Amino acid sequence: MKRTCAALLLLAATCAAATEIPLAERRSSYETLSPETKAMQDDDTANPAMLWVLEGETAWSRKTGEANKSCADCHKGAGETMKGVAARYPAFNEKRNAPVDLEGRINICRTEQQKAPAFPYENRELLALSAFIARQSRGLPIESKDPRLKPFIDQGRTLFEARQGQLNLACSQCHDDNFGRKLAGIPMPQAHPTGYPVYRLEWQSLGSLQRRLRNCMIGMRTEFYPYGAPEYVALETYLMWRARGMKVESPAVRP
Amino acid sequence: MARALINVPAKAKRGEVVAIKTLISHIMETGFRHSTTGEAIPRDIITTLVVTYNNAEIFRAELSPAIAANPFLTFHTVATESGTIAFRWTGDNGYDVSEQATITVE
Amino acid sequence: MRHHSNGTTRRDLLIGAGSLAGGIGLAGLVTVQPSQATPATMQEAIRKVVGEAIVNKGKIKLDIPPLTENGNTVACAVSVDSPMSADNYVKAIHVFNEKNPQPNVISVQLGPRAGRAEIATRIRLADTQSVTAIAELSDGTFWSDSVEVIITLGACLEDPV
Numbered sequence: 001m002k003r004t005c006a007a008l009l010l011l012a013a014t015c016a017a018a019t020e021i022p023l024a025e026r027r028s029s030y031e032t033l034s035p036e037t038k039a040m041q042d043d044d045t046a047n048p049a050m051l052w053v054l055e056g057e058t059a060w061s062r063k064t065g066e067a068n069k070s071c072a073d074c075h076k077g078a079g080e081t082m083k084g085v086a087a088r089y090p091a092f093n094e095k096r097n098a099p100v101d102l103e104g105r106i107n108i109c110r111t112e113q114q115k116a117p118a119f120p121y122e123n124r125e126l127l128a129l130s131a132f133i134a135r136q137s138r139g140l141p142i143e144s145k146d147p148r149l150k151p152f153i154d155q156g157r158t159l160f161e162a163r164q165g166q167l168n169l170a171c172s173q174c175h176d177d178n179f180g181r182k183l184a185g186i187p188m189p190q191a192h193p194t195g196y197p198v199y200r201l202e203w204q205s206l207g208s209l210q211r212r213l214r215n216c217m218i219g220m221r222t223e224f225y226p227y228g229a230p231e232y233v234a235l236e237t238y239l240m241w242r243a244r245g246m247k248v249e250s251p252a253v254r255p
Numbered sequence: 256m257a258r259a260l261i262n263v264p265a266k267a268k269r270g271e272v273v274a275i276k277t278l279i280s281h282i283m284e285t286g287f288r289h290s291t292t293g294e295a296i297p298r299d300i301i302t303t304l305v306v307t308y309n310n311a312e313i314f315r316a317e318l319s320p321a322i323a324a325n326p327f328l329t330f331h332t333v334a335t336e337s338g339t340i341a342f343r344w345t346g347d348n349g350y351d352v353s354e355q356a357t358i359t360v361e
Numbered sequence: 362m363r364h365h366s367n368g369t370t371r372r373d374l375l376i377g378a379g380s381l382a383g384g385i386g387l388a389g390l391v392t393v394q395p396s397q398a399t400p401a402t403m404q405e406a407i408r409k410v411v412g413e414a415i416v417n418k419g420k421i422k423l424d425i426p427p428l429t430e431n432g433n434t435v436a437c438a439v440s441v442d443s444p445m446s447a448d449n450y451v452k453a454i455h456v457f458n459e460k461n462p463q464p465n466v467i468s469v470q471l472g473p474r475a476g477r478a479e480i481a482t483r484i485r486l487a488d489t490q491s492v493t494a495i496a497e498l499s500d501g502t503f504w505s506d507s508v509e510v511i512i513t514l515g516a517c518l519e520d521p522v
Binding site: 033034035036037039040184185186201202204255 | 426428429430431433434435436513
Binding site: 272273285287308311313314315316317318319320321322323324326327328329330331332333335 | 433434435458461462463465466467468469470471472474475476477478479480481482483484485486
């Protein structure tokens with residue numbers, strides 16, 4: 001009886017997550033990079049993303065806003081206090097009753113604590129701080145344990161699996177069903193956000209996960225959400241849950 | 256603002272050949288791109304990197320728009336004496352950035 | 362072959378490959394201009410540096426991955442077999458390309474103080490093409506090496522500006 005129950009449960013579970021990649025088969029797209037690009041990511045003295053990390057380190061200690069406070073004033077040394085933070089973002093924010101991503105959280109601190117205007121998305125200083133903070137989580141496993149995130153993970157999954165746009169294409173069709181196969185000569189990744197913010201060779205600059213998602217949507221020929229939209233945060237929340245346990249590589253280099 | 260990342264070994268033996276790595280933040284706008292309304296985006300690149308070792312020139316590079324953004328350049332030099340290795344990047348629109356590193360040679 | 366900026370030949374590549382892009386509205390987004398570099402322009406640029414001297418094969422090695430994920434940032438290393446002594450050293454290394462809008466990539470001045478004639482950088486290549494590196498030695502001789510590089514590109518691109 002017990003065995004039948006277990007088998008049925010397993011069947012139900014696998015049916016519910018029919019297209020999801022089995023946990024043990026998840027791979028970071030780092031593995032499909034050319035040796036030169038891997039070398040660019042692995043060497044902190046050669047990784048262009050480090051330029052932003054260093055700027056973020058400086059910004060961390062810079063007093064700003066009407067409150068004339070720096071991040072360091074509250075958070076002291078990022079090496080200790082920010083360790084593990086990026087690995088568990090987006091995180092649930094009680095006041096907003098919704099998850100907030102890392103850039104969103106930096107802006108909350110900036111407006112509420114430093115009393116300075118929020119950074120627009122993809123602003124250089126925002127990315128620098130995000131890169132600096134994310135760097136402190138490098139090597140740590142991605143964590144998605146907060147039960148309050150469940151409805152947002154579900155919303156993100158729905159968005160990920162929904163067909164949309166001129167091509168009637170869903171994210172999952174490439175990234176769950178066809179990863180590893182080539183699209184215009186490049187292997188399709190499973191699309192795990194292990195290395196954000198990322199130095200994308202295509203942008204020749206560092207960018208956030210939102211920028212990358214926006215990029216995907218443009219490529220899919222669908223109407224993309226504006227920066228800061230809750231749909232992006234839901235997608236990010238789902239993608240981080242989907243990548244739970246995988247190691248943070250931030251800041252990574254991608255083609 | 257940290258615009259450049261230089262990697263010079265802090266210590267070296269006299270006569271040792273050391274590798275020096277440089278990485279600097281710069282868009283390297285080629286001058287060949289156009290905006291969506293058809294206007295040419297003007298060129299804005301770093302054109303030259305000059306490196307001196309206790310004021311003697313040890314390396315000079317002339318860059319073109321074909322160098323990728325955030326130019327990365329590595330080269331070698333013989334560790335002759337302790338002192339300062341100075342880097343100067345110059346380019347379009349009066350771009351002029353200098354950085355220094357010290358090396359101790361035993 | 363139409364070229365534009367740091368590689369919208371990929372636009373042509375995508376449309377031509379009949380990929381997902383489906384050729385919708387891409388032409389309206391950017392203007393294109395004809396490439397100005399050709400194998401002939403590259404030869405001319407090399408002549409400017411080399412003059413009438415013969416360019417020999419050997420001594421210099423150009424290291425570029427034959428297949429690269431993105432033409433915006435291609436690893437490029439050059440090394441020259443030379444003692445780099447006071448009377449026998451590499452004076453300069455020059456790198457040229459044949460299909461970017463202009464033929465020069467980088468020119469580097471070295472000397473005996475370099476210890477080793479080895480440089481590395483990251484370059485832009487607008488299309489699949491040949492890249493040539495030339496070493497100028499202290500004895501006035503020139504040596505060259507060439508590599509054929511294939512450029513691929515990611516499928517999901519952003520708006521140009």
